[in-house]
Amino acid sequence: MAKDYFQDITPPGGGGPIRPSTPGPDQGAPTPPPQDHDEAQSVPIHITEVPDAEPEPVTGMGAVSDPSIRGIRNISAPTRIRPRLDPDVRAMPGVGLGGLPPKPRQRFSRLWIWALAALSLLVLGSLFLFIFRSTKVTVTPKSEVATLTGTSPLIARAAEGESSDVLTYTVQMSDLEDSEVVPVQGTTHVETKASGSITVYNSYSASPVRLVKNTRFEGQGGLIFRAPADVVVPGRSGTNPGSINITVVADEAGEKYNIPPTARFTLPGLRSTAAMYSGVYAKSSAAMVGGFSGDRPGAAPGALESAVAQVRSRLEAKARESALAQAGDNATIFPELVAISYQTLPNTTEAGGGVRIHEKAHIEIPVFPSESLAHAIAESAGINADMPVIFKPGDDFAVQVASTTPRLGQALTFSVSGSGLVVWKVDAGALSEALMGRSSDAFQGIVNGFPSVQEAHARIEPFWKSTFPAKASDIKIILVEPEAAR
Template sequence: MVKKILQDVLPPGTRSIRRIPIERDSVAKKTLKKIPEAVSRPPRVTQSRTGSTKSASASPVLDDNVVRGGRRKVNYPRVVLWVMAIVSALFLLIIAILFFSSATVKVTPKSESILVGKTFVAKKDPLVGELGYALMTLTKEGEEVVPGTPGKKVEKRAIGNIILYNNFNSYPRKFLADTRLLAGNGKIYKLQSTVTIPGRTKVDGKIVPGSVQARVYAEKPGLEYNILLTDLMGDFKVVAFTGDPQYETFYGRQKTDIAGGIVTTTFTVQDSVAQAVRTNIRASLKEQIIKEATAQKPADFVLYHDAPLFTFESLPLVSKDNSNVRIIEKVIFNGILFKRGVLADTLANTTSKTLAGIPVEAQELDALVFGLKNKKENISLATNQFSFTLTGTTTLVAKIFPEKIAKDLIGKRSKEFSNVIAEHKEIHEALAQMNPFWSPTFPDSIEKIEVVTQ
């Protein structure tokens, strides 16, 4: 095996790579100036695997960012890219503001607790600024069945209306009161008063009998004399004309039910018992009718029932069966209705110092005590106006109109917010939240501005 010998010192005549003279191009000498050492590069060296040097060359290398004279040149493409990036960012920012911006405005309305204790006037047909009212009328009956004691015997005759016809001749015919008429049920009825039946006439070649309405009553009391119109009992005949041609040409026909006939023994109750029962019935009726009125009234109206607006009527006692009596009471309720908003505004204009002239809502409006100025006054549909009092405590709260506020803020700069809010007298304080938070103006669409009452 051949042993490799390393030599630390080269013999004379052998050239080291460091001793290779570097020949510079004559043209380069003429054209290139001396390059500062700070930007010069070492010569490029190529060496074989054996460590011997085959060739070596050195040439001046220029920095791409340096021009002749030592000045650094500007990289224009890179600057353009930065400018375009900044412009794009600004464009996207504007797009975000225009299309994704929104605002939330939280407002606190003005409010005031007031003590009411004044007299007001309500009118059926109010003018602008006056308080109007409406009337709700309800009727209801109530009854209670109580044991009775036998009373007097009651006999009543049936009564009703018929039409009498004259198809005998063209002359009028008079029939006196109590003229007897035979009905189709075989019962006798009588005329209640004297009547005259006109004679028959001819219309368009046809004979038309004369006619007149008459009231009849049963000859005797009793249920058997009652005739319903739907029973179709046939014609009434004049008993006096029996066997005469006039029997068929003078006749009557039922127009209404003939009713009311009865023969019975009534039952009664002592006056003190009846009065106590009627008092209970009235109290129950009052409670029931107030509930019905409250359920039926429109939601935007307030109903006061603390006034004497109840009219009671005691109906006659009615025997229910062989031993009991029905005690019946009737009530007519005239409820006074006020429109909530109008009444609240009236309270604000007459009682409040800070909310006068501002649309308001009144809390606990139903809790105020209502009373007629004239306790004996009966309010009805014919009443044009009346005076009343309201007493109690209520809280007035200014109405907030979100759409109006949002509309006034469209496109406004954020620094104008206070001026816009100041124009809304109903607002106590307000706070605006912009999204994005650095947006300088409110959105240009009412849908992007949310107004919240707190």
């Protein structure tokens, strides 16, 4: 292996720095070409000691002051000359290096492809929606304006279900509570009676059972609660007993009447008739509350009445909102007919020294079947409604109650005044079935067979077809509000 003679070369006679040697006479001769043999050759190394001298300043890139001194560190690299393009070739538009045309701009080409694809999808989607959209039939129901004077009162009968012969109603009951804080002023002696809601059942007879005012209900421990008004308990239906929810009040004041929910109340007044005594009973699902007898922090009389009035006003507004929330397409509710009764609950002491008064509102909401009520109003206005109709009240429509607080089992008499619109109900399903698969020429004749339709227009899709779709689900019936109701 040939040695690397440039490593660890130490000049003889000392460790001074190695200076570049002066080329000898043989160094200028050309180097003979290498010969093919395996023998190692001796490479002479000439070392000439040169006295230390100050380095000459370099005057140019890679220049040395003494041209006779050469070495690895002072050999200047030759300057590379960059090839220059022919100016005639660079000036020619559309010609690249080597005379080849330039590469196409692929980015803009791809953008155009994506744009065309998106446009194609948009066109195809629009065409699909246009061809396959549903056939539409626009129907204006028959209607007639009803003018009501209020001279012909309406009478509604309480019933469990709906009847097509007479106007019926049911009563929805609920309770609301609210409170207000008033300043304390002395003490006052308070005696209040507990009260609560119970459900009275009638499994004794299929006929209603009437209970008079102050009927006694006996709970646990022999405590007596009384009904504040007459009650009519509906008769049983098969094996299901008739039932009604009422509010009862304790016979005396005191906290002992604040009893928990009771599984069974008996009626002592029916004890003489064993079958009736066991068949008419009551249950409670909530505790009786409000019973108290003793001294409590009081308030100024004027402040107390004012606070009670404010609380009851808020309860009334909540009761009206609750009544309207129960209305729907098949149920009609008149806020004017809602009955509200109030009960003052015991006051409580606040941590800050005030007294909080509590009020409870018992709400009874008459609910009418919309179709039966519309028929009754139409008859009151002299309109012959021989088919199902609905009633749309006008802005001047008003209701006034003519009877006492409505209770289940009693007739409710009220009057209506103002104006409204009686609208005939259209059976959209029957109309779709009558039109499916039929020619457009038969459209008017088919529509004339529906007396509840005042006017109708059809648009068959796709436009080149002249027959209605074979499926009723592909025919969309759109009901338009009559002009008089707008």
